[in-house]
Amino acid sequence: MTELKFHWFIPTNGGDGRSVVGGGHGVTAGAAGRPASVPYLGQIARSAEQVGFEGALIPTGPWCEDAWVTSAMLTQASERLKFLVAFRPDAVAPYVAAQMAATYVNLTDGRLMLNVVTGGEDHDQRMYGDFLNKEERYARCDEFLTIVRRLWAGETVDFTGRYLSVEDSSLQNLPDEIPAIYFGGSSAGGIEVAAKHADVYLTWGEPPAAVREKIERARAAAERHGRELRFGVRLHSIARETAEQAWAEAARLLDHISDDEIARMQAGLRQSGSEGQRRMLELNGGSKDNLEIHPNLWAGVGLVRGGAGTALVGSYAEIADLIEAYVDAGISEFVLSGYPHLEEAYWFGEGVLPELERRGLWSNPVKVAVRPSTPFGAGVTFGGAKEPSPVG
Numbered sequence: 025m026t027e028l029k030f031h032w033f034i035p036t037n038g039g040d041g042r043s044v045v046g047g048g049h050g051v052t053a054g055a056a057g058r059p060a061s062v063p064y065l066g067q068i069a070r071s072a073e074q075v076g077f078e079g080a081l082i083p084t085g086p087w088c089e090d091a092w093v094t095s096a097m098l099t100q101a102s103e104r105l106k107f108l109v110a111f112r113p114d115a116v117a118p119y120v121a122a123q124m125a126a127t128y129v130n131l132t133d134g135r136l137m138l139n140v141v142t143g144g145e146d147h148d149q150r151m152y153g154d155f156l157n158k159e160e161r162y163a164r165c166d167e168f169l170t171i172v173r174r175l176w177a178g179e180t181v182d183f184t185g186r187y188l189s190v191e192d193s194s195l196q197n198l199p200d201e202i203p204a205i206y207f208g209g210s211s212a213g214g215i216e217v218a219a220k221h222a223d224v225y226l227t228w229g230e231p232p233a234a235v236r237e238k239i240e241r242a243r244a245a246a247e248r249h250g251r252e253l254r255f256g257v258r259l260h261s262i263a264r265e266t267a268e269q270a271w272a273e274a275a276r277l278l279d280h281i282s283d284d285e286i287a288r289m290q291a292g293l294r295q296s297g298s299e300g301q302r303r304m305l306e307l308n309g310g311s312k313d314n315l316e317i318h319p320n321l322w323a324g325v326g327l328v329r330g331g332a333g334t335a336l337v338g339s340y341a342e343i344a345d346l347i348e349a350y351v352d353a354g355i356s357e358f359v360l361s362g363y364p365h366l367e368e369a370y371w372f373g374e375g376v377l378p379e380l381e382r383r384g385l386w387s388n389p390v391k392v393a394v395r396p397s398t399p400f401g402a403g404v405t406f407g408g409a410k411e412p413s414p415v416g
Contacts (some may be wrong), residue, residue, distance in 0.1 A: 027356075027385075027386070027387070028198050028347070028351065028356055028358065028380065028385050028386045029078050029079075029256075029356065029357045029358070030076065030077050030078060030357075030358050030360065030372075030377065030386070031077055031078055031079040031106075031108060031357065031358065031359045031360065032068070032072035032077040032079075032080045032359075032360060032361065032365070032369055033080060033081045033082055033359065033360065033361030033365060034065050034068060034069065034080050034081065034083075034094070034095070034098065034107075034365075034402055035065070035068070035083075035361070035365050035398065036060045036065065036080050036088045036089040036091070037060075037083045037085065037087050037088045037365050038060070038087060039057070039058050039059045039060045040057070040058040040060070040064070040068075040363070040364050040365050040366070041058055041363065041364060042057065042280075042363060042364055042403070043277060043280040043281070043363060044277055044280070044281060044324075044325055044327075044328055044329055044363055044387070045299075045329070045363070046285065046328035046329050052082070054399045055100065055331075057164065058289070058364065060089055060094075061275055062097050062098070062101065064137060064366075065094065065101075065194060066097075066098055066101030066102065068100050068366050069098045069101060069102040069105050070082075070101065070103075070105075070129070070358060071366055071369050071370060071373075072105060072209045072369050073102055073103060073105040073390075074373075075106055075369060075370060075372075075373025075374055075377065076194075076373055076377050076386075076388045076389065076390075077105065077221070077369070077373065078105075078106060078389050079105060079106035079107060079108050079137055079185060079363070080105055080106070080107055080108065081108040081139065081258075081359050081361075082094055082107055082109050082110060082139075083110065083150060083331075083369075084110030084112060084139075084141050086148055086151055086157075090151060091109045091110040092109055092110075092124065092128075094139050095107035095109050096118060098205075099132050099135055102340050102411050103307045104135070104388060104389075104390065105135065106134075106135045106204060107135060107136060107137065108137040108138070108139045108359070109128075109136060109137070109138060109139065109373075110139050110141050111138040111139060111140045111141065111142050111205070112140075112143070112152075113140070113142060113161070113164055113165045113168035113169075114142075114143055114149060114153075114154040114161070114164075115152060115213075117188075118167075118168050118171040118172050118175070118188060118190065119171075119175065119195075120173060121168070121177040122171070122172045122176060123195060123197075123243070124202055125138060125176075125196070126176065126195060126197055126198060126199040126266065128203075129199040129200055129201060129203055130197065130199060133200075134200060134201050134203075136203045137203055137204045137206060138203050138204065138205050138206065139206045139207075139208075140165065140169065140205055140206065140217075140221075140222070142158075142161045142162055142164075142165045142214070143161055145295075145296060145297060145298070146158075146297060149161070150406070153340070156187075158211075158213070158297055159213055160187070161212075162190065162209070162213035162214060162216070162217050163213075164186075165186040165217050166189060166216075166217050166220060166221070166374060167183070167185040167186070167187055167188045169205070169217070169220075169221040170183065170185075171188060171190055171196055172222075173181050173202075173221065174192065175193065175195050176195070176198065176199055176202050178194075178195070178198055179194065180192060180193065180194040181193040181194065199265050200251070200413065204223040204224060205221060205222050205224065206223070206224045206225075206226050206256065207221065207222035207223070207224070207225060207226065208225070208226035208227060208228070208258070208300065209299075210227070210238065210298075210299040210300040210303060211299040212413045214299070215238075215241055215242050215245050216245055217339070218242055218245070218246075218253065218353075219242060219245035219246040219248065219249050219251065219253070220251070221247050222252060222253060223253070224253065224254045224255065224256045224357055225239070225242045225253045225254070225256070226255075226256045226257070226258055226359065227255070227256075227257055227333075228257070228258050228259075228300055228303070228304055228308065228331065228332050228333065228334070229257050229259035229260075229321065229332060229333075229334035230303060230334070231317060231318035231321060232318065232346075232350050232352070232353045233353070234303075234347040235257060235350060235353045235354075235355065236353035236354060237352060239354040239355075240257050240354075242255070243354070243410060252358060254356050255355050255356060255357070255358035255361070256355060256356070256358065257350055257355045257357075257358055258331075258332040258359045258360075258361060259284035259332060259333060259334055259336055259358065259359070259360055259361075260325050260334065260335035260336070260360065260361050260362050260363075261335060261336045261343070261361070261362045261368060261371070261372045261376075262274050262277075262322070262335050262336065262337045262362060262368070262371075263336065263338070263339075263340055263343050263368075263371045263372045263375050263376050264338075264340075264371065264375070265339060265375070266338065266339050266341065267338050267339045267342055270337050270338050270339060271337060271343075273336075273337075274322055274324060274335070274337050277324060277325075277363065278312055278324050281312075281324075281327060281328055283312075286310065286311075286327045286328060287310075288363075289327065289328040289329075290305070290310045290327070293305060293330050296330070300331075301330060301331070304323075304326045304330075304331070304332075304333040304334070304412075305326065305333075307323040307326065307333065307334060308323040308324065308327050308333060310327070312324070312327070313394070313400060316339065317339075318346075319342075319346070320336060320337055320338040320342045320343060320345070320346045321334055321335070321336065321337070321346060322334060322335045322336075322337045331360070335362070336360075340375040340378075340379045341379055342378045343372075343376050343379075344376055344379040344380050344383065344385075347376075347380065348385070360372060374384075381399050382402070401414045
């Protein structure tokens, strides 16, 4: 049996709301109705862990609140949820990064995972003071992770590279456990770095056949280095009791996106140097037409949002079927989100996760039943549609 892991998302990138919050990858984020405050983000974190998510991704970039500071605050607003925190080789020296991660692990009882971000947009990188090109950033990342992993292993490190060097370097306080490293990159350089250093290779939500092809390339690269990878996918979710309800919600989100906004955002996103972003744009085609690119996989989010641009849409059983298709392609971890993130965590956690549990694909990490005692969706009415009643 493939035991799956599910992670949620903390929307520090412009806040949250009942429409798609655009932006990212060099494009200014749109306004949201719910600011990214600690009380609200803490509510999302608590709800995610209550319904069975194991971790939560904290994004990075000039349009986000700082991932390290935000997640450290949220460890105190939640109990067990791990945080998948951005680990930027451009922003801090490798020794400092290794020490920060070790401290985080030791003071939170291991509630840290690391999302290594090499930086995809030249303009954004120059804002940070980083003037390397894309290929050079991957090469520096290789050096960075080589040093960091040796430090975590308790070695005294002497290393002289093209971009980074340390001398007689050792951590005085080692991490109680080594945090898992997640890495995404669709280009050859990105896959090579993942093959050498990552625990989990992440891809955005392309159709399962395309994901399988990418996994095969990453797996082959890892084998050349004598390593094995796990594989994860980053998606949005619109899960409802019936397919009709789910697609009605997707249509509602689309209705709130104007053609002018799509044109503006698409023009900006096309300037991206990211291979993964290019592949996301190909899926939506810059148009509101033909957005179901695979059964129950919808590309509407990517019309105005950089990065992950596709969503699982359908009934609980239909989404579970699509998840099984990704599992067949090699995926074992899912990093999900939805608008609004508070309510959508309940729709997925109280609807899809029990369905996956019945199929033997998932079990609650804290062994707490996630099935509601009353019919799901019988909560508060928002805009004429039934929504769950969040607690906590």
